[in-house]
Amino acid sequence: MSSGLLDRLYLPYLYGAVITLLVANIIMEYGYLQRLIQHGRQLDIPSVKLNVLVHPDIESPMLAGFIAPSILVPISFTLLDESQQQAIIQHEVYHYQRGDLWANILAYGLTVLFWFNPLMWLSYRRFRQDQELSCDAQVTANMKAKAKIAYSRTLLAYSQHAPLSMLHTHYGDKTILKERILQMKKQHGKSTLALIGMTLAIGVSAFMFNQQVFAGNNISVENKTDSMAMPVIRIEPSYPINAAKEGLNGYVQMSFDISSNGSVGNVRVTKSSPKQVFDASAVEALEQWKYQPSATGFKDLQVQLDYVIHQPEKSVERITVK
Known part of the structure; x- marks a missing residue:
């Protein structure tokens, strides 16, 4: 037929x-x-x-x-x-x-x-x-x-x-x-x-x-293994209440693995600022992310979650210092 x-x-x-x-x-x-x-x-x-x-x-x-x-x-x-x-x-x-x-x-x-x-x-x-x-x-x-x-x-x-x-x-x-x-x-x-x-x-x-604001408006992912690791579910981390009250901005950089079924595991914080302020919130959120299933999964991917409660004025020049 x-x-x-x-x-x-x-x-x-x-x-x-x-x-x-x-x-x-x-x-x-x-x-x-x-x-x-x-x-x-x-x-x-x-x-x-x-x-x-x-x-x-x-x-x-x-x-x-x-x-x-x-x-x-x-x-x-x-x-x-x-x-x-x-x-x-x-x-x-x-x-x-x-x-x-x-x-x-x-x-x-x-x-x-x-x-x-x-x-x-x-x-x-x-x-x-x-x-x-x-x-x-x-x-x-x-x-x-x-x-x-x-x-x-x-x-x-x-x-x-x-x-x-x-x-x-x-x-x-x-x-x-x-x-x-x-x-x-x-x-x-x-x-x-x-x-x-x-x-x-x-x-x-x-x-x-x-009673909370959401972080993750600026999420960058660096995939060192394969550019085809595509997230299908991203859970935004909650902004810690004490950090929100103090008006703190910050970021958390993490490494993680993806299993063949798309689950995220082995999450570890590689760098954060301020230290220990946003770490727990970021890890908790990232562990709930889901990616498209793949044959072998992925190892040692990196992501940075930016926590921004107060955006600078557009008229203010911004220079990234590394």
């Missing part, structure tokens, strides 16, 4: 199987969201026509449901001040008024039909992200500087919890957090003091809410 005939017999089954899996996934998600809505505790917010429900399993505010949409919020929502609560509610209400949930399911349906085209998935993600930017712009258009700072804090509070769902909005999308903050800065105008105040507030609130 020719390969062309095999392709014609095989590809339709593959296409149908993938679509079946994607549709099954969205049906399961619908059932999960309905259970959340049914078991949510009603919050009394008279100014909102939609039901606002608090649920312990929710980590970020969302609008969910089609026939009778509800706003689901995490328990931490009740700890926010009234202005922050109102800003979140307005954000989700604007999603509802525009019919974003129906638009999302339509966009997802088109993406499923053309699941084999990566551009469809990229376009779908950008479509969802633009929705969040649009709602932010609507909510913060007439806000004063203090209100924008409060809104920025809520974004930071929920920025670590943002699964891209087809059936609900995703308020805490950390992948476009910087873009959302910059958008609010541009809206504010030319007040330098207000921008500085917002930046300081964002930095402080990020530390208070997340």
Whole structure:
């Protein structure tokens, strides 16, 4: 049997199987969201026509449901001040008024039909992200500087919890957090003091809410054996709290081996600065990395993890001294 005939017999089954899996996934998600809505505790917010429900399993505010949409919020929502609560509610209400949930399911349906085209998935993600930017712009258009700072804090509070769902909005999308903050800065105008105040507030609130910052923005790997050792999973190390409080920057250089199944082992620190400050965090992260499987594995690879909590101004000349 020719390969062309095999392709014609095989590809339709593959296409149908993938679509079946994607549709099954969205049906399961619908059932999960309905259970959340049914078991949510009603919050009394008279100014909102939609039901606002608090649920312990929710980590970020969302609008969910089609026939009778509800706003689901995490328990931490009740700890926010009234202005922050109102800003979140307005954000989700604007999603509802525009019919974003129906638009999302339509966009997802088109993406499923053309699941084999990566551009469809990229376009779908950008479509969802633009929705969040649009709602932010609507909510913060007439806000004063203090209100924008409060809104920025809520974004930071929920920025670590943002699964891209087809059936609900995703308020805490950390992948476009910087873009959302910059958008609010541009809206504010030319007040330098207000921008500085917002930046300081964002930095402080990020530390208070997340209690850690992530290192590894600058990761360099030197493979002395083979340039084809490709990582498939990189775990970012957590920034030690004491180092973050003191505003310390630093780096850790390590050597390590890769087994034939892609696991990392035999991690040893070869150089670090400041000594013993970031070592444990870096080793713990590197041991969780995964590489593509290979026939024999690799020995004595090197990596440097840079811990940078305060980036220098772009106008400052930087000279590397070795």
